[in-house]
Amino acid sequence: MFSYCTDPSTLGGLTWLSCFLTTGVHLSFYLSFLKVLGLLAVTAPVALAFGFLGAMAARASFAPLSWLGKGYIAIVRGVPDIAFFLFFVIALDQLFEYTRHRILCPDWDQPVRQGNDFIVCQAAKLPLGSSPEWMHETYAFGLAVITFAIVFGAFAANVLFGAMRAVPRAQLETGEAYGMTQRQTFWRILVPQMWVFALPGLSNLWMVLIKATPLLFLLGIEDIVYWARELGGTKTSKFTSYPHGDWRMWYFLALLIFYLLMTKVSETLLGRLMARLTLGQATAGGEAQRKAA
C-alpha cells in the first residue's frame, strides 16, 4: 500500500503494522465488514415487509389465511434459530434447483433424490457450473439474505401483530363512525398509530439482527468471522512477507469491539427515535414528555 512497504522484513514497530494492516487480504477483510452492513441494510426492510404481510395475514378474517399467518409466526418458536439458518439455506437451494429442473428439463425421467444424492439436470444448476466465481458468491449471499429475511420476518410479524392489537379499539371505532371502510381504517388509523407500540419490539429485533450477522459464517459466506480466522492464524515466512504467531484472539477481540460499538450506536439512535415517536401520543411516555416540557 505505502511506498516504504516493499521489504517488510526490514521494518519494525508501527510502520510494520501499518504495512501489515493494509495488505490485499486485509482489504478483503475490511470489505467483509461492508458485507455485514449490506446484509443488515437489505435484510431489515425485507424482514419488515415479510413481518407486515405475516401480521396482516394473521389478522385476516378469512380463516385459512389467518392460520397461515399465525403458523408463520409460530414456526420459529421452540426451535434453535441456528437450526433454521442451516435448514433454510439447503432447503431453499434445493427448492430453486428443483423448480428450474421441472421447467427446464421436462423429459428427465430419473428421480431427483437418488440415495444420498440430490441430482438435477445440468441446465437447472444454480448458479450454472460455467458461471464465474462472483456469481457463486452472490448466489450464496442472496440465499443468506432470504434466509435471514424469513426468520426475522417471523419475529417482526410477531411484534407487529402485537402492536396492531395494542392500538386502542376506540381509535378504530372512530374511523368506522366516520364511515371509513375497513381498508381505509387499516391504512389511515391503525398503521400510522401502531409504530409507537411496535418500536420497542422492533428495536430489540434490530439488536438481535446485528448480533445474528456472524451466523453468515455458518452459511458459507466469506464474512468477518471467516477472515478473522484466516488472517489471525499463524503465518510462517514461507508463505507471507509478514510472518506472525497465532493472532486470532486479537482479531476476534476487534470483532467483539466492532459489535459492541454497533450496539452502542444503535441504542443511542433508537432512543432518539423513540423520543420522537412518543411525542404527543396518549401513552405513559408521551405523558411524561408533556409534563417535562
Place this chain on the structure above:
Amino acid sequence: MSCIDTIQSYAFRSLGFGERLLPRSDFTLCEQVTLIGSGMIWNIYFGVFALLTGFFMATALAVAKASPRAALRKPAEWFIFLFRGSPLFIQFFFAYFLFLSLKSSYPFFGNFTAAWLGALIVLFLNTAAYSAEIFYGALQSIPKGDTEAADAYGMSGWPRFRRIVWPTMLRLAWPAYTNEAIFLFHATTLVFFSGFPAWQQRGDALYYASYFADKTFNPFVPYPILAGYFILLTLVIVSLFGLVNRHLNRHLPANTRPRLKMRMNLIR
C-alpha cells in the same frame, strides 16, 4: 442392524461410549434419531450447569447494578453490556482463542480449550449477564409497600434482602427468567460451530444433525428431528419452571398468580 442394536451402539456416542465409527452410508431414520438424541446430552449438560451457576452470579450482578455506589454499579453495568451487546458466537470464538494462547504459556489452562469447560464458562458468563438484566428489572419493580413493610418490622441488610427483596425479585422475574432458560438451551447449539472442536466427533445435537444433512444432502429429515427434540426439551423446561413459579406464588390467590407466557425466540 436392527433399531435396538443401533440404540445400543449409538445412544451414548456423544460421550464416547459404544460404536466409534459414525454411520457413513444408508442412513436409517433410527440412526438419525438415536445419534441426534445422543447429542442432546451435551445440550442439556451445557444448559443445566450454565443455568445453575449463572443464577447466583446473576443475582449478585443485579444487586450490584442496583447499588447506589458507583464502584459496584459501574463494573456490573459494563459486564452486562459486554455480554449482552456482542454476539455469543463471537464470544465463543474469542474465548476459545484466548484460552488457546493462555494454554501455551500456563499449563493450568490445559482443559479450558475443551468444549466441556471452555464453552461452559462462556455460557455461564453469558447467561449471568442476561439474567442479571432480568433480575435488575425485577428489583426496580419491587412494590414500595414490600420494602416499607420490611423497614416497619425493623429488618435491614441481609435478613431484609433474603426474606423480602430476593423472594419478590424472583417472583417478578420468573416468567422472563423461564424464557431466558429456554433460549439458553437453544444457544448451546452454537458451541461446536464456534471454534471449540468436537473431539472424536463427540458433538451436540446440531452437530450430528448437520453431519447427516451434509452426508445425505437432505435437510428435511435431521433438522425436523432436532426440532422435535428441542420442542420436547422446551416443554420440560416450561413445566419445571412452572412448578417453581407455583411455589414462588403459593401465597397468592389462584386467579391473581402470574402465568408463564412463552415469548418469542431470540438469538444472542
